[in-house]
Amino acid sequence: MIDANAFLGEWPFRRLPYAQPEDRLRKMDALGIEKAVVSRLENVFYKDLLVGNEELHAIVRRYPDRFIPAYTINPGFPGWEHDLEVCINDFGMRNLRLHPNYHQYSRLKGNVPRMVEARGYPNYQQYHFLDDQAQALLGKAEEHDLVVLISIGVEDPRFAHWLMKVPSVTMIDAAEAVNGFPGVRFLVCGAVFSEVTSLWSTAYHQDNLYFENSRVQGPIGDVDDLCALMGADHLLFGSNLPINYAESAKLSIEYAEVDAAVKQALFSGNAERLFGA
Amino acid sequence: MIIDVHVHYRSDAQLAQALCQAERLDMVLCLNTINLESTASPHFPSMSFVTACNDRTAAAAREHPQRVIPFWYLNPVHGDAACTELQQRVAQHQGPQGVKLWMAVKGNDSCVDPVLALCAKHRLPVLQHTNIEAGGTLPTETTPQEMREMALRHPDVTFLWGHAGSDFEYGVKCALGLGNVFMDIGGNEATNGYTELLVRLLGAERVVYGSDTTGRSFASQLAKVYGPDITEEEREKILYKNAAALFGRQRYD
Numbered sequence A: 001m002i003d004a005n006a007f008l009g010e011w012p013f014r015r016l017p018y019a020q021p022e023d024r025l026r027k028m029d030a031l032g033i034e035k036a037v038v039s040r041l042e043n044v045f046y047k048d049l050l051v052g053n054e055e056l057h058a059i060v061r062r063y064p065d066r067f068i069p070a071y072t073i074n075p076g077f078p079g080w081e082h083d084l085e086v087c088i089n090d091f092g093m094r095n096l097r098l099h100p101n102y103h104q105y106s107r108l109k110g111n112v113p114r115m116v117e118a119r120g121y122p123n124y125q126q127y128h129f130l131d132d133q134a135q136a137l138l139g140k141a142e143e144h145d146l147v148v149l150i151s152i153g154v155e156d157p158r159f160a161h162w163l164m165k166v167p168s169v170t171m172i173d174a175a176e177a178v179n180g181f182p183g184v185r186f187l188v189c190g191a192v193f194s195e196v197t198s199l200w201s202t203a204y205h206q207d208n209l210y211f212e213n214s215r216v217q218g219p220i221g222d223v224d225d226l227c228a229l230m231g232a233d234h235l236l237f238g239s240n241l242p243i244n245y246a247e248s249a250k251l252s253i254e255y256a257e258v259d260a261a262v263k264q265a266l267f268s269g270n271a272e273r274l275f276g277a
Numbered sequence B: 001m002i003i004d005v006h007v008h009y010r011s012d013a014q015l016a017q018a019l020c021q022a023e024r025l026d027m028v029l030c031l032n033t034i035n036l037e038s039t040a041s042p043h044f045p046s047m048s049f050v051t052a053c054n055d056r057t058a059a060a061a062r063e064h065p066q067r068v069i070p071f072w073y074l075n076p077v078h079g080d081a082a083c084t085e086l087q088q089r090v091a092q093h094q095g096p097q098g099v100k101l102w103m104a105v106k107g108n109d110s111c112v113d114p115v116l117a118l119c120a121k122h123r124l125p126v127l128q129h130t131n132i133e134a135g136g137t138l139p140t141e142t143t144p145q146e147m148r149e150m151a152l153r154h155p156d157v158t159f160l161w162g163h164a165g166s167d168f169e170y171g172v173k174c175a176l177g178l179g180n181v182f183m184d185i186g187g188n189e190a191t192n193g194y195t196e197l198l199v200r201l202l203g204a205e206r207v208v209y210g211s212d213t214t215g216r217s218f219a220s221q222l223a224k225v226y227g228p229d230i231t232e233e234e235r236e237k238i239l240y241k242n243a244a245a246l247f248g249r250q251r252y253d
Helices: A021-031 A049-062 A080-089 A113-119 A132-143 A171-180 A193-202 A222-230 A246-255 A260-275 B012-025 B047-063 B080-093 B110-122 B144-153 B168-174 B194-202 B218-226 B232-248
Strands: A002-008 A035-040 A067-069 A095-098 A147-151 A185-189 A209-212 B002-007 B027-031 B068-074 B098-101 B126-128 B159-161 B181-184
Touching: A002 A021, A002 A185, A002 A209, A002 A260, A021 A246, A035 A049, A035 A260, A049 A067, A049 A080, A080 A132, A095 A132, A132 A171, A147 A171, A171 A185, A171 A193, A185 A193, A193 A209, A193 A222, A222 A246, A222 A260, A246 A260, A246 B012, A246 B218, B002 B012, B002 B181, B002 B232, B012 B027, B012 B218, B027 B047, B047 B068, B047 B080, B068 B080, B080 B110, B098 B110, B110 B144, B144 B159, B144 B168, B168 B181, B168 B194, B181 B232, B194 B218, B194 B232, B218 B232
Parallel strands: A002 A035, A035 A067, A095 A147, A147 A185, A185 A209, B002 B027, B027 B068, B068 B098, B098 B126, B126 B159, B159 B181
Antiparallel strands: none
């Protein structure tokens, strides 16, 4: 099995098991997960993302056969070009992680009223993909053939800290990226069922669009329905560890009423193809 | 064996799907119905709507007696009519059963008391929807604090604490020291540490598996039982032993 969406590191609001590499490897072994695509969890909140990326690089160098790094860049923060350059040149970056909702920069940039109104969160703005800097970053991703992981949401909003009410990235925003860069391979992470179906139906180009199932936790028959909608080639097993129980994504595929070959594709085949793992 | 204490269905097709999966997983479904075929679920249902919902539940229980335990949906605002509805359902069913209260009125409202008195009489477990989250609650949703008040005021009623409060870290603290509640783990995302926290603070004796399917998948909610770092004995209690004991001491006459 290949876990297409996971994090290493601590979450500020709750002590989570399997946050550190050695614990994670034990959990992966117990579940039969050979490799995991990982980002630094602290980079959801850090401003200087290079710190988290350096830590991630050090971990991955210790376990190159188990962890596939996805380095995090915030195009809304000054100096992102430098971070990207370091990640590409020094760390051999192949995969790029984006958190458009957590990496809002309303204090740094002008308002985008459409975004504010759409969500009903008066003080909230995320960067959106039509922004110059986001466009430039996606252009770089295309130039370097990076797989782009867009994190739609990281945790169940019911559990959010009262000072951290961060809405999910909207599917309009995600579609702006997907539709604007048909040459880029996108893995949409942390989307719930309705978000997956919504983005799939609004994407102009679906060949390079992939989803993982960590937060697809219903309705009944969810994996079956997504395979029927998108075909089996566009859905990947993802745990969202350490935030979620990995068993949710695993059992969801195991219980699905699809062929063994389809399950194999979801558990590993699609990820092998996407990440060259 | 598994007992799922929290199951709804929106359409007959979804019920068939749930029953099919329940068969494969050797699962008994505590089924309540809060909508008619493919309709929305009104927060403030009329008496006739409630009765029609319960007719669907009763039919499912009759057709699948090995797989379905009916939970009668009630809107306590309807007073005597709600009590009559419950009395009739209990008299007709004569088997394991329970009651579902949703969000027509807060659970600690005095208008709920007559319904709960009947539940005490028949030893019917009461599944009460609860919710609190940073995003806010609806005006008539029962918060964990109100659920606590409800449980303290009715010590002779056994409550299934729906969604463990939604914000489970908040909910579990409100449940401390209560001997008549079971935390239903269904409905929210399978978040690491969730079940471990409930077991650590309340004991596995106070936790029951629920899924909130068909809105949720069984798989994602069973992950809260199969994923946590707990003992096999604790897992069995959560999966079925606690719930089975509840139904084992019911009186139907």
